[in-house]
Amino acid sequence: MVFESGHPMMIALDIDGTLHVAEDTNPLAHKTISIAVRSAVRAAVRSGAHVVLCTGRLAPATRPFLLELDIMTGFAICSNGAVLIDAATGKIAEQVVFDLRTPIAALREQLPGAIFVAENPGIGVRATGRVDDADMHHGEVELVDIDELATTPTTRLAIHWPGRSGQELTEILSTLDLPGIRSLCYEDEPLADLTAAGVCKAAMLERLRIELGVAATRTLAVGDGINDLEMLDWAAHGVAMGHAPASVLAAADQICPPGAEDGLATALSTWFR
Known part of the structure; x- marks a missing residue:
C-alpha cells in the first residue's frame, strides 16, 4: 500500500x-x-x-x-x-474497568477448578491460584479467595481452566449471559479474557x-x-x-x-x- x-x-x-x-x-x-x-x-x-x-x-x-x-x-x-x-x-x-461480582457468581458455578486472574491495573494481578503466564511474571501477584476477588473492579479477568480444552471453555462461556462483559476465547488453549463490553x-x-x-x-x-x-x-x-x-x-x-x-x-x- x-x-x-x-x-x-x-x-x-x-x-x-x-x-x-x-x-x-x-x-x-x-x-x-x-x-x-x-x-x-x-x-x-x-x-x-x-x-x-x-x-x-x-x-x-x-x-x-x-x-x-x-x-x-x-x-x-x-x-x-x-x-x-x-x-x-x-x-x-x-x-476501562468492570465489576466482577456478577460474572464471578456465574462463572464459579459453571467452571469448577478454574483459576481466575484479575488485573490490578498498573500494579499486577489478584488471583485465585498460580498459573504459568506472563501475568504472573511481571508486577505484584496477590493470591486471594474467589469471594475477595469479586469485590474489586478490574480491567481484565483471565480465566484458566486446567485440564480442560479451549473448546469446552468457549462452549460454556457462549451460553452464559454476562451483561456488560465481552468474552474473548482462545480455542487452542483453555483460556479466556473478559473485559468490559466494547x-x-x-x-x-x-x-x-x-x-x-x-x-x-x-x-x-x-x-x-x-x-x-x-x-x-x-x-x-x-x-x-x-x-x-x-x-x-x-x-x-x-x-x-x-x-x-x-x-x-x-x-x-x-x-x-
Missing part, C-alpha cells in the same frame, strides 16, 4: 507472536526479539511515526518490550484495549488516533491473534503474520512471513529502512 508521505504515521504492533516468537510464559521474552525486528521497529520510530504496542498483556508485562525497543514516547495499549499507558513512564493514562484494541486505537491527529488513511496494524481481528480491520492496511489462524489471515490486507522468519521486519521494510 502507498501511504501519503511514503509511510504510515500510526503503527499498531501486537507483541506475542508478532514482535517475538518465544513462549509468552517466558519472563524474558522481550530479550528474544530478533535483531532484524529490533532494527525495523526502531527505523519506524526514527521516522517520526507513532509506534503503538498493542497487547493482551497487563501493563507491567508490556513495559519490558517498550524499554527493549527504546520506545520512550507516546503510548502503548494493554489488556486487549482496556488500558492505555504512557510509554515513557508506564503510568496508566486511561482505563473494549478491544481497535476501540482504544481509534480514540488515540483522533487524539494524535493522525488521518485514518495513514494507519497500519500487524498482528497474529484473534484478539487482533478488530485491529486489522481498523487499520487502513492490516498485515497478518504468516503463522496466524485462518480467520486472522482472511481479515488482513497483506500476509507477511511468519514470526520465525522475521515477518514483522519484512512487513515494515516496505516503508522503513
